[in-house]
Amino acid sequence: MSLHGHVEAAAEERSGFFIGAADSDEEDHHQLILHRANGLASENRLREAIHWFSVAGSYGPVRPEQLSTFVDCILRNFKSSAAAPSAQSRASSGDADLDCPNCASFLGEPVTVGCGHTYCKRCSQRRLFSKCRICGEAVRGDEKTNVVLCGLLDKWFPEELKKSKTLREVDELCRIKHFKEAVSLATKVIQSDSETTAAVRLSRAEAYMALKQYCLALEDTEFCHGSNCSAEALFRKAMVLHEMGQVDESLQVFLQCLAVDEDFPCAKRQVEKILCDLLSPDHENVKVGLRETTQNTSPHLRSKALVAHAQAQPQSPVQRQHQHQVRATSAHHHLDNEEKRWESLERPGLSRAHSLRVHGYNCVEEGLKRVYSAPQLGDQDKGSLLKRKLSVSDTEPCVVDRGNSKHKKGVTKGFRQQTAKTKICRSVPEDLLDPSDLECSLCMRLFYEPVTTPCGHTFCKNCLERCLDHTPQCPLCKESLKEYLACRRYMVTTVLDMVIKQYLSKECAERTKTHLEETKELSDLTKNVPIFVCTMAYPTVPCPLHVFEPRYRLMIRRCMDTGTRQFGMCINDPQKGFADYGCMLIIRSVHFLPDGRSVVDTVGGKRFRVLSRGMKDGYSTADIEHLEDNKVEDSDELQRLQELHDGVYEQARVWFQNLKIRFHNQILQHFGPMPEREADIQATPNGPACCWWLLAVLPIDPRYQLSVLSMSSLRERLVKIQHILTYLQSIPNN
Template identity: 45%
Template structure:
């Protein structure tokens, strides 16, 4: 009758069959499907629920119930049933796709309520790799571990969970897969959190059986056991018993502190943003599951997980405030460009002169990133020293631009700022630091100033003549890297570091680093001009013909 589309008479026959044998799951399941075709969704849900109670480990039963709930518009409950299906049958790709579709529709309605018109991206490429069956076993209902369950089904569930002990935690229980860009809009965070169901949890015992675990830290009041503890109330959202809140469940597995600026990798693991970046400086794999994250590193799509942030702000506001305070203190300490200045040990750098850098070492990746995060955009440059590690004098560099490459390397465009003297050497997280004192030229007056201006003009003319006499190919190389010779300053003492043309000339003259360092350390403009004049006389005489 069903095949002939005589649905009413077919339903009557099914009803009689169920009356005769009410415990045959196949009859109930088929009648549920017939009810769905007749759009009797409430009856279909009842039949599917009966099958789930009779055979709690049957994936098809939960799939039928999920389809009926979804058709009835009960998206939250349908999504939970889809999760049960995937936990019981990990390779069921059709279920994964339908679960993603329901999840997308669920949050699309949230965006529409918030007045957001941006559509969710379509998922045409197949099921997401983030829908991990092993993490979904923890959300199965307690009835799955009932004594009546078959041994084969229990073994199947053990296999699907990966064989590792699994307990409820804040980070794992909220790692629900999402379409790309799902939580990118902060306006929808509150509504999104309220809309998500929080399933029951299971704890694995040594025998391989599953039994009910302690309630999740973020259960709804109806799921929690009766307790005399005080409730933390959030109007219109949830009531959470205080004794179930534990900041330890929302700690980063890398720094062992409360999540700060949490981000979630494509493989579904959540870390603090800074912690993940430091790990990826050394290895482009997930710190936990070792899944390759090269594409994630290349795109640098470190978007905050707004759902996790909302959980922290709502339930652990005091702990989050303390964590933020600690972070701000660390940033304040890192931004002190006197007491603990980061030092890049590489080459000579001079004030006003560009110094492009190729950064590939993990320690210097961290150093550059911190200089950008603190807002200082500065670090020190020194040459190496066999005894102390780096020289006693150097030049601060200011970052103008950073270009990142897919493998984590970067090219940093910097320009020289102020000179400094190193007072003490140190280290921090693998890179060198120093306590420094900035250098400035001593100013002169009267006859000394007149003599200084005369010497300044004379050496500048000498430098111009030397550069003009160079071969064209040498000139073009110098111009492409350092630019043109700066114009002569009308006031040689106008800049604390002295005239810019002196540093340009010092950078292009064929001098060893130690000789350049000696001139860089001078605080007398007169002494520096005399040293440059001697070098110009020497290179002019020794220049090959």
């Protein structure tokens, strides 16, 4: 279908929509139109999306956050022609050194985020990224400085850390609005150090902008275009242009920023705000523009003014339907006009000329006012303007020329070459290496899988988990870690792990060896087997557990970490601590609750007999031997055993079917249905599953159940169960 055909179809669709919904609530119109616009944007149908977002603005306010899909659509179109480099490729190896993965500058005051990667404090506090540059994980943004790593960097690279802190002072002066002092301090830093990172200039540009010294601010941003902070430089430049009232140009530069780095949240928010202003006639300045243009512009705007006047008067159903027909007809004219504008925009050279308009602007430092182009536009023209602003054939960056262009181009070119060539390769001074600086404060050993909490303290992963079993607080500063515990994502701090493996390889190997030996000891399923003293468990029968005691939290976690996923279950014994016989439980899944408790889904495995008892970190252990049924070899005896099994199975089925519905449903809910009859009753070491299911559901004393569990003769077990069933069936079922 041609563009004209699409326009006609859209007009007809909108006409039918408005007529059919004449009596609907205005808010419903607004939400439906927004849904339509977002659907078109998600399908990358930019032209139609622009139109429908404009229509939504005529029905009610469009909030910036509602334009996220729209911005993504615009950016896809912009990037398809701009072919801008991605920031992700720049930071792909950010975890291999002591530089920030976002700005590639020295980490300085390091902040470790939830995924385990570390950034400089400036990038973290300024929210220059919302996802990790390395792994793509979402970043909270409220993490504190990594205490251990900050101390190490201060010891190893004191001069570089001093520069980082000075930059933080500039940022702090900007934060408290002491902009003149910020400019003064930043200028001193730049003059004293020719290799100062671009971040200092960008902080100074922010201060210049606040002081309305726009030329100087733009000069600093231009200087940084070829640096590792190129996305931030574009963002800062766009902010300056926006403050100057150059909304058209600022929107283009914001999109260039997102093309360089699509995960630049501040830039995306600004684009959403600009689009919201352009699309929303509820904006005060836009209303003035509408009033001015309604008197002497297109029939579409005049009809809109008449409709607005009519809405203030009582209306009959016929009048309301006529009103919507007027809107639909106006929309058709509007779309025809939009098609003509697109045709003119697509003429060769027009978009290029538009993008270069910014070259000739005159910079006036004082007295500039913020002027939007949108307030002078009616609703009809805003869609056209928006399409012109978002022309995707504009692939050249906006460059501001303020005189002395040769000199300034030369300076910028030299800075870009210097940035490209100089990549500082830092190595830790050997005489300053001390393994004690990298010891866990809980186990007093070299970090193994170091994990940093949101409060900035670092511990071995296992040590931290054990502490959180007892209390959801940091072991050092006592700050609440409830949210951290609820997520249970204890990610290794990659920088510290890299430092240990690279510079303390011998000590790391010894620490790893010790850990593996401890893990191997815990993975033996006959020696020092962890014992959960609680209830009866049986082979093949599910046994869900609610784990809340710290000792059992540790025990379950160790079973998972070692890979055995098994532990023993025994009932309590007043004299011995726990019974002489039990059943191994196999962990199928663990559901962790936000407060550290867990629901563990287990199923019975092998039976065992306790040989000796012990304790480890608060929970019981035992040396055990596994039990198996004695197999019947004689064919006649096996035949009789099979007949006994079939008789008991049928007796159990009848008993289960005759239970009261309440008891019947409870058994199904907790233990599942009765197992099917097995063809080979000696196929497994524990015998038929139906015996254990019956033993679990029959209302008998645990001590009696324990005696049956310990039997190694299937015949004896079947006889015991038969006696119990016969007794239960003799009791009247009231």
